[in-house]
Amino acid sequence: MIEILSETKCIGCNQCVSVCPTNVFDRVEDGIPKIARQSDCQTCFMCELYCPVDALYVAPDAEAAVHPVEEQLESQGLLGGYREKVGWGPGRQPVSRHEGMYQLALKTGL
């Protein structure tokens, strides 16, 4: 479930408001969006991928809120970790292009 929208990182671009399929966020006039309907979150991680400054954190637990602490996540490198793995963001190569994809297919047919 979506847990963190970092007030210190967010630049108010409202991308998360746009892309969230289940409309969890609300736009705020002259401010940064807020997590308005946390229980509607389907834990799909899409908002994280579209946030340009890694200000969002979705905890894997799909059923219950777990209230993680932002500083801790930051120090564990978990903020923006998924976006990095998918290869989105300036200077990164999309993982879909990764030669490992082909190696994996050769070895396993996957």
Added chain:
Amino acid sequence: MSEARQWDGLDLEADVLVIGGGPAGAWAAITAARNGSSVVLADKGYCGSSGATAPSGTGVWYVQPDEEKRRAAKEGRYTLGGHLAENRWMDRVLDRTYEIMNRLEEYGYPFPLNENGTAYKRGLQGPEYMKLMRKLVLKAGVKILDHSPALELLADEHGVGGARGVRTQRGDSWTVRAGAVVIATGGCAFLSKALGCNVLTGDGYLFAAEAGASMSGMEFSNAYAISPTFSSVTKTAYYRYASFYYEDGTIVEGAGSTRGRSVIARNLLQGRQVYARLDQAPADLQPLLRIGQTNFFLPFDRLGINPFTDLFPVTLRLEGTVRGTGGIQIVDDTCATKVPGLYAAGDAATREFICGGFTGGGSHNAAWAMSSGSFAGEGASNYARGLGSRAATRELKGLSSSPLTSASADRPEKTAERIQAVRDEVVPYDRNLFRTEQGLTGSLNRLDSLWRELRQTPVERSAAGVKGREAAAMTATARWMYRSALARTETRGMHKRADYPELDSNQRYRLIAEGLDEIAVSRRQVEEALVR
């Protein structure tokens, strides 16, 4: 029923309206637009991130046009699917998928390269694929309405002529009058939080049935995916490397990812937690697996679990028709329904033609989404053109089976209770995975009375009202599923009858379910003879 023009908000006209912006809807919209039609695409969420493909990604049934390879590809699922697929359709879909995947390369999808620098096209990463699809949809000149769930179709005596819904982020409504409508709203996973699936509540099935269309193969609707208990990620391919254990570390005999899911379900039903560990994955493969499906590892990494070495508890999450095969019946090669002006594509349409009663993993769904989307887009576009100037003067009415009102209607808690009541009938393994006459009949009695209640309950034209329509759609879907399941007194494809555990060769037919208040199930012959 109500007149088309009385809703406030956005009012548009188009040749083709596409409802749903997953891969099927996106391909339908692009194809219709390239065919010269003006197109509007409305999505409940956001075209590009919404639906089952976007957050996950799919293997794709991409097979070189080589006779031997194609034959093997078609044979692969024929028996598993209970001999309900048809050669002619498999050929069409294989051809169209091949074509579309090659086009995706030209459009810039970043496929991995093989040693000769040639693109290797066996799968698509969801976020990447759907980001590109949104770009292509816009480039084709399609108008996208995001956060705009449809609530009902519009029609006159000649057929379907548009739809309307609400714009959840603006708080108003939209109406689109169109010569033809493509339903691409995906399947129904009953709000089980399987990856990306909570927008998939069977809305399109309900809309189509309200217009008079039928469902086909709704007994093939009990897909359950393995996932860690603590996670929404229902990616299942890697469980081929898993061993399954009880809490004390002893092996769960017979448990497995494909055929052994029933064993897992039986244990869970008895209250015995099952654990998995991907300990069959050779060490040299592990880093490659991590690249292959980043999202599979995401929950583990966040919780500090190494799935190759640590045991983790698993469950089976309902994916319903998303990885089932039942859906709206289509009656010709253009993916037309039996209602003039109405088309269906992707998971919203039946997939029996290419995989019979079973899909599981393995790429058929993605191939079907792109190819049926393009068939339907072309069909709808040609149909709209055929209407000519008549399209503009139609007197359209809304088709919702529950009254849609502008006033505040039902309490949200009441809707939540009804949704829970449907879930109670379809989520439990001993009702939906292992089906019996007694269980199905009991569920149907309760679902029928829930349906009667919903039929009388006004639905507000607002974001809150969307949930009311979802409740109705899920209830209707469950009723078509279980009426069909009751009629199929055998085990075939994914449909398992505990009281009829064998395949009965006399039941090689399709089951067509139609009706809202009274549901009739009839048999329809599979056009092609059995292939041995």
